Amino acid sequence: MKLWQRGGAATLFLLALFILWEVIVRWQEIPMWLLPAPSAIVTEGFQSLPDFIPHILATIELTLVGLCIGASIGFIIALMLHRLPIVNRMIYPLLILSQNVPTIVLAPLLIIWFGFGLLPKLIIISLVCFFPIVVATMDGLKNTDPALKHYMQMMGATKGQTFWKLELPYALPSLFSGLKIAATYSVMGAVISEWLGAKKGIGVFMTYAQSSFRIDRVFVAIFTIMLLSMALFAVIQLLERTLVKGRAKEV
Known part of the structure; x- marks a missing residue:
């Protein structure tokens, strides 16, 4: 309620x-070319929907693939840094520095190095997604109850059993918090990558609209990006409620 x-x-x-x-x-x-009214934006959205749907689907596909790759990489890095303190001290500052490089500056270099295919786009999305996962997962793993961890060690549990039965359930809420942040970033990363070279996508649709001074279509693209981010956020939030509650019952 x-x-x-x-x-x-x-x-x-x-x-x-x-x-x-x-x-x-x-x-x-x-004037329309300066700031269209909301009614004009809604009207244009319905009129351009048949041409806009392929661009939306292309962005959704790119976003989901990039988010899965970025989240997987972030989760693996978080586990490595959690298990290996020496590596943590060496790598973690570099991860922080990597987030200070503007994506819009790095993207053209990736296009030069890897061409106009799918790879540079996935790299851009992964770069904006993995860091929230790393930070959130590491914080969640650190919050494991030391008394319960010591108890499992006294019972003879292996490191793998301690991780799966204790540390991971404790880290799930933090992990999902990072995942929700990464989900909103992933849509933005997909659109930025499409600006730099793509045949379909919301970023391409927006570029065409800007070049022809169709500001109403630009706002259609902006609102669509916002709706996609909210929808992805809601899906992850629903998944969080299902898995975290289930884990809580098991523990």
Whole structure:
């Protein structure tokens, strides 16, 4: 009930913002090429939907593949840093530095090195996704109850058994927090990669719209990106509730 109340309040607030936007645009007679009204954006969205759907599907496919790769790499790196303190001290500062390189600057280099195929796009998405997974997973593993860990060691549990039965269940909430952050970044990473060279995708659709001064189509693309991010976030949140509650019952 509380979730629905929060969702309803957010919906009403957004509706009020759109109404205010519509009133200001019509009252000030702002031209379409400068700032279209929400009603014009919705109309254009429905009219361009048949041509827009292939671009949406291409971005969804690229986002999901890149997110899976980035999350897997982040999870593996987090386990390695957790198990090997020496490697942690050497590699972790480099991981932090890697996040200070602007993606929009790195992307053209990846295109030069790897061409215009799928690989550079997946690298871009993986780069923006893996770091939240690494940080969140490491924090979750560190939060394991020391008393329970010591108890399992006293019972003769191996490191693998301790990880699967104790450390991983404790880390799941943190892992999903990082995964939700990475999910929102993955859509952005996919669009950025499409700007630099692709045949289909929301980024391509947006580029064409900007070059032809179709600002209404640009806003259609922006709102679609927001909806995709929210949908992916909601799916991961639903998965989190299912798995974390199940693990809690087992433990």
